[in-house]
Amino acid sequence: MSDKRVYSNNPRVLAVQTLAKIKNGAYSNLQLNQVIKKHALNDSDKRLLTTLVYGVIQHRLTFDYWLTPFxxxxxxxxxxxxxxxxxxxxxxxxxxxxxxxxxxESIEVAKTLGHIGTAKFVTAILHNISRQGLPDINAIQNPIQRLSVEASLPVWLIETLVKQNGEAKTRQIIGSINDAPAQAIRVNTALSTDEAVEQALLDEHFTFVKSKVADHAYVVTGGHVAGSKAYQDGLLTLQDESAMLPVEALQITTQVKTVLDAAAAPGGKTTQIAQYIADDATIIALDIHAHKIRLIEANAKRLRVSDKITAQVLDARQTANQLTTKFDRILVDAPCSGFGLLRRKPEIRYDKTLEDVMNLASLQGEILDSVSQNVADNGMIVYSTCTILRQENDDVIARFLSKHTDFELVPTMTNKALKSNRQETVLHIYPNDYHTDGFFVATLKKKTVQ
Structure with missing residues (x-):
C-alpha cells in the first residue's frame, strides 16, 4: 500500500487501495464490502469500484504481460x-x-496516493502505451503459456484442465469464468412457497426467472436481495443454483430421520436439508471453528428452522470417534480449492497451487473415511465440492471405494434430472454449463448387511 494515509471517496483511489490489500491476502468480496460500507458512495461509484477491483483481479496475468515491456x-x-x-x-x-x-484520472490517483514523481512516472508509462500499443498475446509461441496469459490463469491450472477435459472444453470453461456471477436465491419452503416469494420479490421491485438447475430457486436481478424484507423475514436465502444440488442428491424422504452435515458452515445446505426433512427428523451440523458454528445458528434462526438443527464444533475427521449415531444421510460438502467459484472469488487462481490441491484431496479422503463409519445400512453419503479438478473429485471417490467395499457408487440424482444422458455416475457441473458455480456431486450408498 501507499505510505500516505489517504481517506477518499474517489472510486479509483479506493480501487487501488482495495487491490493492494487483496494482493496482500485479503479476500476480495470481504474487502470490497468493507470499503463500500465505510465510504459514502453513490450507486455509479459503487459499480465502478466493484468493476475495477474484480476486473483487475480477473486479468492480472494479462496486464502483467502487457505492462512488462514498459x-x-x-x-x-x-x-x-x-x-x-x-x-x-x-x-x-x-x-x-x-x-x-x-x-x-489515473495521474490524479498517483498524485493523491504518491507524489509528483510518481505522477510523472505514471504519465510516462501511459503515454508510452498510447504511442507504442500493447504487446500481442498471439506472439507467445507456447500454446499453454499463451492461453495462461490470455485467460489470466496459472500455467499449472491450464495444463491440468486441458489434460482432464481437452483443449476445447477448457476454452469453454475459461471463456465463462470472468462473467459476472448470477444472484440466485432459494425459497425457504419451511416458511413460504414459490408463489409467495415471487410476489414478495415483485413487491420490492426485483425481477427474476425460475432456475433451470434447482427446485425452489430463482435468478434475481434489480437490486441486492440480502437487503430485502423477504430476506430479512426468512422467506428466502442467497445460494448459488448448483450449490443446491448436493442436498437434492440426498433424496430425503419422510423415512429419513437422521442427517449429518459434516462440514456445514455457513449453513446454506444445512438449512436446505431442514426444508425437506420430516418434523420428527434431526440434523447434526459440524464445523471445526466455533465462530462458524455461530453462522450456522444465525442462518437457521433467520430461516426459522433452528428446532431441526443441532450445530456443534467438531472436526469431521473425528466423527467416528465422537458420534455414535448411525445416520440415514450424510452430506460431505468438503473443504476444497474452490476453482468452481472463480467468478465470485477470482483471486483463488493466484493463491492456490497443485500442492494445495493434493493436500486438500488427502483431507477430503480422511473426512470420508471417518464419516463412512456412521452411515446406517442402506444409508447414503453425498460428497460434493465447489471445484472442477478431478484430483479432489473423481480421484477422491475412486480411492474411497477401493478401501470401502461396503459402499457402492450410485447415480447422482437431481430434481430437474440434470445431464440425464451423461455416461458418468457422478455429476460434474462446469461454470459454462448453466452459468452457475462449478460443482461436483457423487452419491455413495451403504450396502445392506446380509
Missing part, C-alpha cells in the same frame, strides 16, 4: 502497479470512458 526491470511500489492495472483495464475492457479521461 516497466522493464524498474522496481515500483505494489500500489503503483495496481494503479497501472486499473488504467489498462479501463482502456481494454470499458468502452464508455475515453482514453484522455482514463489517463487524467
Amino acid at each position: 516497466i522493464k526491470q524498474k522496481k515500483i511500489e505494489p500500489w503503483v502497479r495496481e494503479l497501472l492495472y486499473t488504467a489498462l483495464f479501463q482502456l481494454q475492457y470499458l468502452d464508455k470512458i475515453p482514453q484522455h479521461a482514463i489517463f487524467n
Whole structure:
C-alpha cells in the first residue's frame, strides 16, 4: 500500500487501495464490502469500484504481460502497479470512458496516493502505451503459456484442465469464468412457497426467472436481495443454483430421520436439508471453528428452522470417534480449492497451487473415511465440492471405494434430472454449463448387511 494515509471517496483511489490489500491476502468480496460500507458512495461509484477491483483481479496475468515491456526491470511500489492495472483495464475492457479521461484520472490517483514523481512516472508509462500499443498475446509461441496469459490463469491450472477435459472444453470453461456471477436465491419452503416469494420479490421491485438447475430457486436481478424484507423475514436465502444440488442428491424422504452435515458452515445446505426433512427428523451440523458454528445458528434462526438443527464444533475427521449415531444421510460438502467459484472469488487462481490441491484431496479422503463409519445400512453419503479438478473429485471417490467395499457408487440424482444422458455416475457441473458455480456431486450408498 501507499505510505500516505489517504481517506477518499474517489472510486479509483479506493480501487487501488482495495487491490493492494487483496494482493496482500485479503479476500476480495470481504474487502470490497468493507470499503463500500465505510465510504459514502453513490450507486455509479459503487459499480465502478466493484468493476475495477474484480476486473483487475480477473486479468492480472494479462496486464502483467502487457505492462512488462514498459516497466522493464524498474522496481515500483505494489500500489503503483495496481494503479497501472486499473488504467489498462479501463482502456481494454470499458468502452464508455475515453482514453484522455482514463489517463487524467489515473495521474490524479498517483498524485493523491504518491507524489509528483510518481505522477510523472505514471504519465510516462501511459503515454508510452498510447504511442507504442500493447504487446500481442498471439506472439507467445507456447500454446499453454499463451492461453495462461490470455485467460489470466496459472500455467499449472491450464495444463491440468486441458489434460482432464481437452483443449476445447477448457476454452469453454475459461471463456465463462470472468462473467459476472448470477444472484440466485432459494425459497425457504419451511416458511413460504414459490408463489409467495415471487410476489414478495415483485413487491420490492426485483425481477427474476425460475432456475433451470434447482427446485425452489430463482435468478434475481434489480437490486441486492440480502437487503430485502423477504430476506430479512426468512422467506428466502442467497445460494448459488448448483450449490443446491448436493442436498437434492440426498433424496430425503419422510423415512429419513437422521442427517449429518459434516462440514456445514455457513449453513446454506444445512438449512436446505431442514426444508425437506420430516418434523420428527434431526440434523447434526459440524464445523471445526466455533465462530462458524455461530453462522450456522444465525442462518437457521433467520430461516426459522433452528428446532431441526443441532450445530456443534467438531472436526469431521473425528466423527467416528465422537458420534455414535448411525445416520440415514450424510452430506460431505468438503473443504476444497474452490476453482468452481472463480467468478465470485477470482483471486483463488493466484493463491492456490497443485500442492494445495493434493493436500486438500488427502483431507477430503480422511473426512470420508471417518464419516463412512456412521452411515446406517442402506444409508447414503453425498460428497460434493465447489471445484472442477478431478484430483479432489473423481480421484477422491475412486480411492474411497477401493478401501470401502461396503459402499457402492450410485447415480447422482437431481430434481430437474440434470445431464440425464451423461455416461458418468457422478455429476460434474462446469461454470459454462448453466452459468452457475462449478460443482461436483457423487452419491455413495451403504450396502445392506446380509
